[in-house]
Amino acid sequence: MLEIKHLVKIYEDGTQALNDINFKVDAGEFLVIIGLSGSGKSTLLRCINRLIEPTEGKIIWDGVDITSLDQNRLRQTRRQIGMIFQHFNLVKRSNVLTNVLSGRLGYVNPMKTLFYQFPSKDRQMAIDALKRVGILDQAYKRADELSGGQQQRVGVARALMQQPRMILADEPVASLDPVLAHNILGYLEKMNQEEGITVLCSLHYLDLVQRYASRVIGLRDGKIVYRGSKEDIVAMTDDQFREIYGEEAIRVSAGFQDKGKG
Amino acid sequence: MALRKIQQKEIKSIVPGPVAGIVSLFVPGLGQVLAGSFQRGFLLLGSLGGSAGLFIWRVHLLAHREINLMAKFLKAFDRRPFFVGLIIACILLLWLWNAWDACRQTKPEKKSGPAIFIIIVVIFFSLGWQISEINPYKMFKELPDAIPPLSRVLWPWEAAVEREKEIIGAGAEILVGCGEGELPPIPEEVPGQPYIMSDPRCGDLSSLDENNQIIRGTTLKLTGRGFAPNTKTQIWWIDSLGNEFRPRQEGQYVEFMTDVKGSFEFDLIMPYRLIPPSAKGPQYQRVEAKQISSIGKLIVGDPLRLTLARMAETIFMGMMASFFGIIFAIPVSFLASRNLMSHSWITMLIYYITRTILNIIRAIEPLIWALIAVVWVGLGPFAGIIALTFHSVAALGKLYSEAIESIDPGPIEAIQATGATRLQTIMYAVVPQMIPPFVSFSIYRWDINVRMSTIIGLVGGGGIGFLLVQYIRLLDYRAAGIAVWFIAITVAILDYVSAEIRQRFV
Numbered sequence: 001m002l003e004i005k006h007l008v009k010i011y012e013d014g015t016q017a018l019n020d021i022n023f024k025v026d027a028g029e030f031l032v033i034i035g036l037s038g039s040g041k042s043t044l045l046r047c048i049n050r051l052i053e054p055t056e057g058k059i060i061w062d063g064v065d066i067t068s069l070d071q072n073r074l075r076q077t078r079r080q081i082g083m084i085f086q087h088f089n090l091v092k093r094s095n096v097l098t099n100v101l102s103g104r105l106g107y108v109n110p111m112k113t114l115f116y117q118f119p120s121k122d123r124q125m126a127i128d129a130l131k132r133v134g135i136l137d138q139a140y141k142r143a144d145e146l147s148g149g150q151q152q153r154v155g156v157a158r159a160l161m162q163q164p165r166m167i168l169a170d171e172p173v174a175s176l177d178p179v180l181a182h183n184i185l186g187y188l189e190k191m192n193q194e195e196g197i198t199v200l201c202s203l204h205y206l207d208l209v210q211r212y213a214s215r216v217i218g219l220r221d222g223k224i225v226y227r228g229s230k231e232d233i234v235a236m237t238d239d240q241f242r243e244i245y246g247e248e249a250i251r252v253s254a255g256f257q258d259k260g261k262g
Numbered sequence: 263m264a265l266r267k268i269q270q271k272e273i274k275s276i277v278p279g280p281v282a283g284i285v286s287l288f289v290p291g292l293g294q295v296l297a298g299s300f301q302r303g304f305l306l307l308g309s310l311g312g313s314a315g316l317f318i319w320r321v322h323l324l325a326h327r328e329i330n331l332m333a334k335f336l337k338a339f340d341r342r343p344f345f346v347g348l349i350i351a352c353i354l355l356l357w358l359w360n361a362w363d364a365c366r367q368t369k370p371e372k373k374s375g376p377a378i379f380i381i382i383v384v385i386f387f388s389l390g391w392q393i394s395e396i397n398p399y400k401m402f403k404e405l406p407d408a409i410p411p412l413s414r415v416l417w418p419w420e421a422a423v424e425r426e427k428e429i430i431g432a433g434a435e436i437l438v439g440c441g442e443g444e445l446p447p448i449p450e451e452v453p454g455q456p457y458i459m460s461d462p463r464c465g466d467l468s469s470l471d472e473n474n475q476i477i478r479g480t481t482l483k484l485t486g487r488g489f490a491p492n493t494k495t496q497i498w499w500i501d502s503l504g505n506e507f508r509p510r511q512e513g514q515y516v517e518f519m520t521d522v523k524g525s526f527e528f529d530l531i532m533p534y535r536l537i538p539p540s541a542k543g544p545q546y547q548r549v550e551a552k553q554i555s556s557i558g559k560l561i562v563g564d565p566l567r568l569t570l571a572r573m574a575e576t577i578f579m580g581m582m583a584s585f586f587g588i589i590f591a592i593p594v595s596f597l598a599s600r601n602l603m604s605h606s607w608i609t610m611l612i613y614y615i616t617r618t619i620l621n622i623i624r625a626i627e628p629l630i631w632a633l634i635a636v637v638w639v640g641l642g643p644f645a646g647i648i649a650l651t652f653h654s655v656a657a658l659g660k661l662y663s664e665a666i667e668s669i670d671p672g673p674i675e676a677i678q679a680t681g682a683t684r685l686q687t688i689m690y691a692v693v694p695q696m697i698p699p700f701v702s703f704s705i706y707r708w709d710i711n712v713r714m715s716t717i718i719g720l721v722g723g724g725g726i727g728f729l730l731v732q733y734i735r736l737l738d739y740r741a742a743g744i745a746v747w748f749i750a751i752t753v754a755i756l757d758y759v760s761a762e763i764r765q766r767f768v
Contacts, residue, residue: 046675049679051675051678051679075681075682075683076681077681078678078679078680078681079680079681081679082679082680083676083679083680085672085675085676087672088672089672089673089675089676090673090676091673091677091690091691091694091695092670092673092694092695093694093695093697093698094690094694098690102676102677102680102682102690103680104680105677105680105681105682105683105686105690106680106681106682107681110683110685110686113686113689113690114685114686114689116689155676158676158680161680162680162681168679
């Protein structure tokens, strides 16, 4: 479904964020990317939908190279790929419903949406999406009045509105507490299992990785240093973990183990 | 402190102490430079050279008639002993200190103190005082002269209302040049109405001879009846073209009191008036006696009425200029924000061009724009609106674009990731973040524009300033005071309102 070939990203200041990345994602996978901050996880995810332009390499999506698409076809591809962010990236002054509806922007008539008009079936869809993430009662509140967990659920609902075939989640739970982390990842897991939406998710905590991943890639200094199946990651030891995260890293448990497995 | 820090890593002196001192006597600061204290040396050279240059300029102005330099100094000292003495003493002190300091700087443990900077400050303060002609004595001495006009400005309300004027009057025709035509008829007397007659009914106007000496015209004996008793009466002259004017006699406007019966007799010398060469036939002119009395009902005075009208004009000028400013500034601000324009070199070029133009327009004050606009569209409020709009676009464009630059890029990324177009991204991710700063800046600008439009009239841009400057030039301080009061009231209200609105919105 998605194949990354020799992906390289060098920023204008000379930083090499990604160095010859190669991997393949099959439909329906829950692929987790692990690695320290600055190891290139965010850059990798943003290169896939070209929020960041890759320097070199190919990103094959359904047999088509995303890096070669023109603006129009890129937008059509982007709308099939939902995205969830660490800091939620909601428009804080707009209300929750508008934030969710903005997930439809790639599908609707651009001129009509300039005046914040959406077809009624899209509005119904937004209400269903909010119902699904359990915050329908907050629909007309301003986004910044919501708590962190609620804001991320708005983020999930916005991604749902795209009727995506794949979701890119950039550390979706790094700003949330453990209980909320499971809540949000639970939604992703459900979408993954029930609707077959492929998920690419970067995570920091090994416990969460062990609980949700169907496959794992480890990044370090822009290179893939680890590839593992679900069995590999469940059996992963602290030493292997340290291998990916560098010598100074210690295993962060943060109490996920019990909740995750129970 | 800064000096000391730099000196810590300084190089060693290349000359012994006394040599540095002597060198510094000839070229101030050179000794310090040789001793390795470069900054100190240049600072001393700059302040000594600068103060000496400015001092010589002022001495020259004080004694510009003297040719000899020494004579100039003596004359200047004679006129301003304290100033000249103080500066000479300070400069000498600084010069000697500079030599001693150069000597001191050659030693490894370089010392410095703030004392010398006090001398430099004293020199420049005294020069500044003299150059900008500060004169507190004059301020106090001339205060009594300023009190009458100032008190009129501070409490101008006597001019706010006035009584309606009633004019009663009568006139008689006069033929210029006896024998040039038929004598005008003797006015008919109606009982109860004012009546005036002249004897004779013809005569010569005053004229000028070749040496510009006045040749008196015929004296007319005016007799009037039926006027208001014991009332000031003015004489007016109306020439054959219908121009009215008040003749003068002995330099004073002709004016007298009627007697108890309301009658008068007065000898009027026919005034100086040119008959146009194109005039044909007998020239009949007219003399009138008028009594103007303020006995009618109270009405709003001209100054108050005009001030109110102009104030409304001013507020709307500010409003329209803000309105146009906002409309034009919004698209411009998008072109002038780095984060929206940084994706290709063409847009970056547009960004730099827009920024440069905005900076240039903003650097020129609205008063100067108004002078240009007056040339363009003529005197009046439209010129003021153009000037204020120009300046508003530049100022708001910069403020808006800075607000755009400081927005959170996260939502932009998120909206782009949904497959939205560029325009949709702006509408959904940029605009909602822009609304609070835009509203705040726009109201602030409206406030500034109304304040500016009160003075833009000084250069002909319409509004209350136009009226105010006229009143001041006519020395009508009461009327000017009314305008000043209304400006103050309006600006104060506006200040309060705009602060309130901004607080609510943000």
